[in-house]
Amino acid sequence: MVVSTVPQTIDRIEKNLEERIGSRRFQLWFNNSARLVVGEQSLCVEVANNFVGGWIENNFSDHLRQAAGAAMGKEPLLTFRVNPALVADEADGGVARDGLHLSGREESPRGAAPVRRAPKRKLRYTLDKFVVGDSNRLAYNAIRSVLKNVISRFNPLFIHGGCGLGKTHLLQGLCNAMSQEHPEVGWHYVSGEEFTNQFIVAVRGGSLDAFRRQYRNVDVLVIDDVHFISDKRATREEFLHTYNAIDAAGKQVIMASDAHPRQIGDFQESLVSRFISGMVVEIDMPDYETRKSIIEMRSADHGCMLPQPVIDVTARRLEGNVREIEGAVLKLLAYSSICDEPVNMQMAEKVACECARPVTVTLQVGKIECCVADYFGVKVTDIRMSKRTRTIALSRGVAMYLARKHTAMSFPEIGRAMGNKNHSTVILACKRIDKTLTSGQEVTWDGESGRNSLQLVDVIAEIEQAMGCND
Ligand code: ADP
Numbered sequence: 079m080v081v082s083t084v085p086q087t088i089d090r091i092e093k094n095l096e097e098r099i100g101s102r103r104f105q106l107w108f109n110n111s112a113r114l115v116v117g118e119q120s121l122c123v124e125v126a127n128n129f130v131g132g133w134i135e136n137n138f139s140d141h142l143r144q145a146a147g148a149a150m151g152k153e154p155l156l157t158f159r160v161n162p163a164l165v166a167d168e169a170d171g172g173v174a175r176d177g178l179h180l181s182g183r184e185e186s187p188r189g190a191a192p193v194r195r196a197p198k199r200k201l202r203y204t205l206d207k208f209v210v211g212d213s214n215r216l217a218y219n220a221i222r223s224v225l226k227n228v229i230s231r232f233n234p235l236f237i238h239g240g241c242g243l244g245k246t247h248l249l250q251g252l253c254n255a256m257s258q259e260h261p262e263v264g265w266h267y268v269s270g271e272e273f274t275n276q277f278i279v280a281v282r283g284g285s286l287d288a289f290r291r292q293y294r295n296v297d298v299l300v301i302d303d304v305h306f307i308s309d310k311r312a313t314r315e316e317f318l319h320t321y322n323a324i325d326a327a328g329k330q331v332i333m334a335s336d337a338h339p340r341q342i343g344d345f346q347e348s349l350v351s352r353f354i355s356g357m358v359v360e361i362d363m364p365d366y367e368t369r370k371s372i373i374e375m376r377s378a379d380h381g382c383m384l385p386q387p388v389i390d391v392t393a394r395r396l397e398g399n400v401r402e403i404e405g406a407v408l409k410l411l412a413y414s415s416i417c418d419e420p421v422n423m424q425m426a427e428k429v430a431c432e433c434a435r436p437v438t439v440t441l442q443v444g445k446i447e448c449c450v451a452d453y454f455g456v457k458v459t460d461i462r463m464s465k466r467t468r469t470i471a472l473s474r475g476v477a478m479y480l481a482r483k484h485t486a487m488s489f490p491e492i493g494r495a496m497g498n499k500n501h502s503t504v505i506l507a508c509k510r511i512d513k514t515l516t517s518g519q520e521v522t523w524d525g526e527s528g529r530n531s532l533q534l535v536d537v538i539a540e541i542e543q544a545m546g547c548n549d
């Protein structure tokens with residue numbers, strides 16, 4: 079809960095901040111364990127404890143300053159203060175529990191028998207709003223199979239694919255359906271980032287036992303964006319123990335990630351082979367028919383039946399991920415409301431022009447990272463971590479440059495997607511690559527067969543070929 083002497087300014091800062099960092103992170107870090115206090119030229123972030131303060135400062139300072147700058151007319155001085163009143167939130171769960179969507183079984187205090195509880199919170203997405211097409215049918219059927227059997231043949235089930243293709247939708251849809259169809263089953267949905275944060279808080283707060291109990295007492299463990307766990311050693315090891323315990327108890331595990339288990343890199347080989355031993359399914363970009371159905375469903379959700387030619391042109395022109403398609407539908411409806419007339423072809427053409435990107439820019443960061451990693455003989459996780467050997471630094475720079483060139487992502491978005499890097503790191507990397515390209519210089523790296531040197535322009539051309547850009 080955010081409190082301030084200037085509520086409207088606070089509201090604006092909050093809204094802007096939520097847009098910048100995404101609502102999941104905003105809820106996790108700013109909903110309970112921090113609050114903003116606006117001064118004349120300053121913004122004070124009151125935090126539950128030093129750890130929360132440090133995390134917010136390291137990860138969100140720029141966003142906070144910019145969000146506040148937009149609301150206050152000038153970027154304020156940012157300060158942090160521990161507010162004991164917020165400690166109660168944390169003691170009551172705070173950061174550690176806020177990210178959890180725990181249903182079913184929960185450990186009762188002092189190791190008494192577990193109790194069954196009604197779901198705490200309904201997750202956002204449901205399966206009935208998921209459009210099934212060739213690109214996602216396999217993943218959808220696998221999810222249905224888990225729903226039918228609870229412990230399915232597909233155990234673990236690993237779903238991977240680019241951003242905005244429906245992985246989170248499927249996982250959350252499964253959990254919600256599980257609550258309805260098997261209320262006795264204790265499922266636990268958590269993102270890799272939340273697992274990591276909760277683990278850190280548990281270690282620092284001396285509540286590791288409670289952290290472990292809550293994970294090991296579930297029937298179905300659902301972990302979204304599991305790649306987030308892979309590049310942090312201690313969290314990775316903790317995850318291995320959690321996984322072992324759940325697996326040994328014969329429970330179901332479902333994971334989603336933006337890359338195939340082998341491409342995630344820094345998970346122990348034994349864990350990767352166990353991920354692969356179940357069912358690994360990829361979700362692809364939606365085809366034309368699926369895109370049409372999604373547009374129809376989304377517009378109907380907003381109480382509007384779009385004319386068929388409008389649906390056709392929007393589906394034909396928007397070949398990107400589903401998030402972009404949803405954005406285009408919203409834009410169409412907004413135009414129609416502003417102009418106070420039904421959606422027409424002119425609006426559809428305009429929105430398609432604004433939202434559609436050339437085919438090459440529909441590439442996913444995950445795919446770019448994989449192609450770059452393959453080319454230089456490094457792992458995707460090396461690119462995402464902060465290792466600085468010559469070859470890894472070069473791979474990272476090239477991956478960031480190609481992400482900038484072939485996606486519509488902003489510098490901060492690229493930074494976040496590539497291991498939570500600061501946007502200035504991305505800007506610097508792109509500038510360096512640009513300069514090397516312009517000056518026609520060679521780059522040098524160490525591959526499996528020894529040292530290589532090539533003109534950067536040729537290196538980039540080969541990687542782009544592998545990415546399918548020149549087809
Ligand atoms: P991911 O987790 O793969 O990045 P999400 O599950 O967050 O993607 O999906 C992004 C948006 O697209 C969400 O609003 C989701 O509801 C929507 N979406 C994705 N795939 C589908 C689909 N097949 N049918 C309906 N909506 C979809």
Ligand code: MG
Pocket residue numbers: 245246247302303
């Ligand atoms: Mg997701």
